[in-house]
Amino acid sequence: MLLLLAAWPSAVVVAQDGMTIYRCVDAAGAVTLQNDVPCPQGSTQTLRKVGALPTLPAPQVVAPPPRAVVPKPATAATAVASPVPPAPPTKRGPPPPLFQCRTWDGRDYLGDTETPPAACVQMETVGIDGSSTLAAGQACEMRRDACIPVPAEQLCAAWKKRMDEAEFRWKFGGSRNDDRKAEFERATRVYRDSTCAG
Incomplete structure (x- = not known):
């Protein structure tokens, strides 16, 4: 050229x-x-x-300094979308006391109180001649159940038994009674919220 x-x-x-x-x-x-x-x-x-001309190294690409991120003010939409931090774990305590009770006719049950209300037990009445055929009235005798506290080391086993019995009464007691269901749910909640559930 x-x-x-x-x-x-x-x-x-x-x-x-x-x-x-x-x-x-x-x-x-x-x-x-x-x-x-x-x-x-x-x-x-x-x-x-x-001669061959020296070549310069390629210029280094310098990253721009990071931009400061300015948090956007929370709006109704972002407030709903923001994740809710988990609640701190609840410290579990021992289960509440239970009492082993026996009725006047020999039935055992677990109760919440050491002094349950007295029950009116029907009495047999007789007429003036001493027979029940001429009995004209009714009478009952007030009787109380005998209860003793369940020892602390047996409370978890007692609450588990009470929860299982409440579930049995609710599911197999002949009718789906709301009171029986509520008692089962209460016993389950007490058991799970205590140290018994580990």
């Missing part, structure tokens, strides 16, 4: 692998510069060797 230039110093040549630049001046005085191609016959030729 021939380049016609006005003067030698103004020529800028970029060499990658090294090359020879030929400066040619013809009979009319016109100057040409040629890369790796000798000047034609009849021209005055001057050589200049150009």
